[in-house]
Amino acid sequence: MKKERVFFITVADKPGVLFKITNIFRRRNFNIESVTVGKTLAKDESQIVITINADDEEADSFARMVKKLIDVYEVVEAPKDSCYAQELLLAKLEGDPDGLQKIAENYGAQLIKNGTLILKYVGEPANVEELIKDLSQFKIIHISRTGITAVVKEDGKDILRFGR
């Protein structure tokens, strides 16, 4: 069954690695819904978090194909339901600061007033969508979303692990 999957990919921190990984998804015509990259605790390593929509078989095959890349040290794949997944939204806005402040408080977001108005929010992607809808009454100059990053809540049967 198709569902949202999160791949946690630990890689060598060097040029070209992200290209090789995304190319595997591209070759089979999968749209990557989100990708985030950050350093890990280990020196010279990064973690890439990729979200795609795939069934069990596809997820298993992708995980093994990605692990086969020599610059990939570990691949963990989990259904998004089994993860704590969050996204960061930054929105540059124009409009009534008080009205914005109210919305920010409703969502637990932060309004940064520093010459320009910037709203900063961290939450579930669905809530980010809702918030953006609510912001449409103001003038949105620019929004940036990171895509999700996540951690696996607990190791269960539905978690695939390759490498190390």
Next chain:
Amino acid sequence: MIVMASYLSGAQALVKALEGEKVEVIFGIPGGATLPFYDALKDSNIKHVLARHEQSAAHMADGYARASGKVGVCTATSGPGATNLLTGIATAYLDSSPVVALTGQVAKSYIGKDAFQEIDTVGIYSPVVKYAFQPLSASEIPFDVKAAFYISSTGRQGPVLIDLPKDVQTETAEIEFPERIEIKGYRPYIKPDPEAVKEAAKLIIQAQKPVILVGGGAVKSEVGPLVLELAEMFMIPIASTLMGKGAIPENHFLSVGPIGMHGTYHANTLIMESDLIIGIGVRFSDRTTMDTREFTKDRMILHFDIDPTEARKNLVNEFPVIGDLKESLSILISEIKKMMPYIKSSPWHKRVKELKDYYDDRIFGENVMSPLIVKKIRDILGPDDIVTTEVGQAQAWAELFYKALKPRTFITSGGLGTMGFGFPAAIGAKVAKFDKTVVDIAGDGSFLMTSNSLATSVAEGIPVVAVILDNAVLGMIAQWQRIVYNNRYIASSLGETPNFPALARAYGAEGVRVNGLEDFVKYFKEAVRSEVTYVIDVPISPEENVFPFVPSGKSLREMIV
């Protein structure tokens, strides 16, 4: 651990590192971006074979690798050199052949600026190599070379690229040569799971109608004797994929030949009657299994392979045993011996024998010449002589009628199906096994794609024999147009040109057009004896079909004969 450090240019370090890997020969063509490398090569004992097109250089290195089991090395300059070489490297990748490709690159400061003969070589090679290196300083070269050879030759083998910017070749530095290296993230050795092997042993013992299917992995890991031991315990018939030809001697009483789109009638039939397929070093490609639903219906699939990504890739409901093949099969056989006090005789073997007796070497169709030619080649060549093939009808005839008796004696482009592969691959194979006769079983369409390798063969004194099954058409295309597209021929006729014997003679090779089977035998024997490059043009009818033929989308049961 460091062996020694010396003050060298990057190009000198490269040559020294290649010597350290015991490279005997490099196939290539020089260009602006590899001039420093070639200059350093002049002071080395490594032999260089000058190709006339980079694609052929890669096929030569590939043919050398497949014939010898050693890593083949090829080189091309940047830009068009690298793009020409790419087809040959992709060919090696699809057939898991250990090849190291060295490409020149423009100087670092020009990379990404559309400089003369600049292309993103690493970018375009990445999907078709196991790994791509681009050293950015001379001191990185020894590690990259050592790693390239290690990666290329271990685990599931395959090509590796080293892209060398020109300024990295020319800069000088105190360069250290590591004796041993570690590559984080690369663990090619996989120990088979003993529980999985035990389960596999049970499945084999329980099976009533098992068939063994050997593939390219069985050739490369040289598990033929183990396969035969397993087969003889239960009288299991041994089929092969196209790539698996030669893993076991095809004249063995249990051998039934290849399965697939152009498999033998009895092998395809036995596979579809079986209750267990024991795949050994195979990947169950579409041309082997044809309709996968029918292929897996009513039977279990056991799959031994070294590559974890092959497990359940093409057949979802298989039982994979991932690990080193030799080790997996050794454990398997000892497990079976533990479980089985005696071996029972089986009605299945009777069926196998009945089919094999009737269909082995059987030629379908009337007045067909090509299978007879191929069988004559087999009769005349020794068991250690080598056959390469082009791609298309000639390849399928060779697949069906040339019985490979030893591993590494049947060399073909199975995965990528690259026309033009056979002739340069034959040259590479000849370099590896100079005392053996090497014959390219060619079609006229494929042969023309790399026929300028005749120049290499003659000029470098690397004699090979090309037998051209010359039907003046792109044979397989014409066959499909005849059978699948209702005789609507388009763009498949090649006309009566060129005059192949004259073409051969223009290059300084021998060339002859033979008239009938007896004439062929006479000239083929002479060609084998002569030890000069020989082109034998065999006119055949453009109407000849390769049978059996399983059209796309059909099951192996639905053979056209």
